[in-house]
Amino acid sequence: MIPDAETSSGADLSATEIDAMCATAHWCYARGWVPATSGNFSVRLDCGIWITPTGLDKGALTPNDLLEIDLDGRAIGGHGKPSAETGLHTVIYRARSEAGAILHVHSVWNTLFSSRSDPRGYLPLEGYELLKGLSGVTTHDHLEKVPIIENSQNYDILAIDLDDVLKTYPQAHGVLLSRHGLYTWGQSVAEARRHLEALEFLFEVEGRRLMSREPVVPDILE
Numbered sequence: 001m002i003p004d005a006e007t008s009s010g011a012d013l014s015a016t017e018i019d020a021m022c023a024t025a026h027w028c029y030a031r032g033w034v035p036a037t038s039g040n041f042s043v044r045l046d047c048g049i050w051i052t053p054t055g056l057d058k059g060a061l062t063p064n065d066l067l068e069i070d071l072d073g074r075a076i077g078g079h080g081k082p083s084a085e086t087g088l089h090t091v092i093y094r095a096r097s098e099a100g101a102i103l104h105v106h107s108v109w110n111t112l113f114s115s116r117s118d119p120r121g122y123l124p125l126e127g128y129e130l131l132k133g134l135s136g137v138t139t140h141d142h143l144e145k146v147p148i149i150e151n152s153q154n155y156d157i158l159a160i161d162l163d164d165v166l167k168t169y170p171q172a173h174g175v176l177l178s179r180h181g182l183y184t185w186g187q188s189v190a191e192a193r194r195h196l197e198a199l200e201f202l203f204e205v206e207g208r209r210l211m212s213r214e215p216v217v218p219d220i221l222e
């Protein structure tokens with residue numbers, strides 16, 4: 001059962017987080033970051049994990065659409081069917097004990113950058129003031145490494161690869177799936193949303209910077 005805002009002060013907070021997640025889904029949809037029912041969102045509350053089910057228009061998401069899952073990704077309440085990527089959320093919740101919300105979007109810029117072939121295995125973001133939008137970063141003089149993992153329709157393999165990069169990059173604020181999208185998280189929906197907005201801004205700035213040097217984006221991303 002979705003927490004009731006009127007039952008206790010703790011439940012007030014839970015209901016607020018669920019409302020904030022729905023508002024964030026609408027905000028992402030308005031920006032074109034979750035086209036064609038793509039993307040997924042979740043919050044971890046004291047009473048459980050609530051996640052968007054598969055095949056839902058994120059622009060019309062309401063609290064009643066959400067699905068409750070356990071840390072193994074099994075549906076235990078709510079509505080709908082778990083998406084194929086539900087297991088990736090539980091990997092992040094296990095690896096990042098502080099995470100209270102996870103946002104996954106398919107924007108044009110994160111899809112372009114995630115397809116970048118880089119022997120380092122990560123996208124470097126460095127020297128930008130907006131890096132300070134990422135928790136714990138206090139100066140533009142910071143190198144944010146956004147790990148990139150190969151996309152797959154085998155979600156067991158994806159879960160293993162995601163777990164590996166979360167351990168290899170303990171300071172990372174997000175992970176890119178190649179030609180797929182971005183996962184980011186935060187202690188709250190507000191923090192996750194700030195990370196998402198900062199990272200998407202930085203992807204676009206870096207992309208436009210590269211475009212100003214070369215006329216065709218795909219060439220410089222090879």
Ligand SMILES: [Zn+2]
Nearest residue numbers: 039085180181
């Ligand atoms: Zn996805």
